[in-house]
Amino acid sequence: MELPVPPQESDTPTPGLTPGDTPEPATQGTDAPIKKKLLELMLVCLKIGATSFGAPTAHIAMMEKEFVRKRHWITEEHFLDLLSAANLIPGPNASETCYHVGYVRAGYPGLLVAGFSFILPAFVTSAALGWAYIRYGGLPEVGGIFYFLNPLVLAIVLETTWEIGKSSLKKWQSLVFFGLALLAKILGINETVIMLAAGALSMLWFYLVEHPTKGTPTLTVLLAGTPWLSKAIQGASGWLQSRTLQIFLYFFKTGSILFGSAMVLFGLVEKDITQRFGWLTTQQLTDAISVGQLTPGPVTSASTFIGYLAGGFPGAVASTFGVFLPSFIIVMLTAPLVKKMRESDLARAFLRGVNAAVIALILAVAYTLARNSLTDIWTILVFAAGLVALVRFDLMPYALVIAGLALGIGRALFS
Secondary structure, eight states, X not given: OOOOOOOOOOOSOOTTXXXXXXXXXXXXXXXXXXXXXXXXXXXXXHHXXXXXXXXXXXXXXXXXXXXXXXXXXSOHHHHHHHHHHHHTSSSOHHHHHHHHHHHHHHHHHHHHHHHHHHHHHHHHHHHHHHHHHHHHSSOOOOGGGHHHHHHHHHHHHHHHHHHHHHHHOOSHHHHHHHHHHHHHHHTTOXXXXXXXXXXXXXXXXXXXXXXXXXXXXXXXOOOOOOHHHHXXXXXXXXXXXXXXXXXXXXXXXXXXXXXXXXXXXXXXXXXXXXXXXXXXXXXXXXXXXXXXXXXXXXXXXXXXXXXXXXXXXXXXXXXXXXXXXXHHHHHHHHHHHHHHHHHSHHHHHHHHHHHHHHHHHHHHHHHHHHHHHOOSHHHHHHHHHHHHHHHTTOOOHHHHHHHHHHHHHHHHHHO
């Protein structure tokens, strides 16, 4: 009887891995127990949430590094599809991308675990700063802390944009959509309009030029407007006596219409918070913006700080649940549709166009970040060193963030 030959290990190193790393296939863990998957998701998302600072693009860069290149839970193209889907619905984009990856990894339990784990560090630090703010009457000087951190965040964003672009901008059509999207952004066109237009152009090219032989020109509309719900919530909130419930309903309404950058949050709530309800002064709202930059995780967690000042710890919990709950609900409803879109030829064409636009928008954010962070020769040198550490030595982004915080704190203390 012939004995089976055991499989031989390949001597060829896996691209993108440094010596000593264990390669994990893109489908790694598909048969792993659900508890193990959820524990892995919790630990990884807690780490990202505790070490990601700045704009959503920085958070997304850390997710791409962890989910795609280090753990190989999903492919680069799949990650960008999830990011594109997150950009097309209301809510904080980085958080929604995290929810989507959690769903792909472990279904709805994974979606909830990934989301809560990513948000938790920001909630804890924002609530703690809210307590300290009320007790001591102000925030510490934070400008010096970001002196070294911002150039390193820029390095993280650019390195990730390069990696995503290599896998997504392979065809000349994608490069054209990328260029048009970048031009539209320079001209000041709305980001959502840019993404939808790029997707529509890509679909048109697919349908008219490539002549698909199967599939129907159908596309699920992910943009869910709920103006009637917002009006109902506004009307009901006037009759409610509970400050905590008012805070929850107000931030739920805000989270349901929040598109684009998390900084849009402050534009939406400014007049209501300072004039209509009188929960905060203008200076306190300005300090809340600083808290959003100072704390790790999503900038939207500044709502935790606002809620704490408006209603104590119950207000902090209410505002956090309120602003993030709509995005949880919408992603829970739309996450299964992303898989169907990836299986449809025409929908994939739409995602190709949107993906090219998303890369252009990330690059535009990186340009703005560069103008604000590369202020002198020292910040340029720190940026270059960070880029070399990422590209040449495959250093994890959180290590750069920790180094930037340590250098910034040292500069603030001893300058």
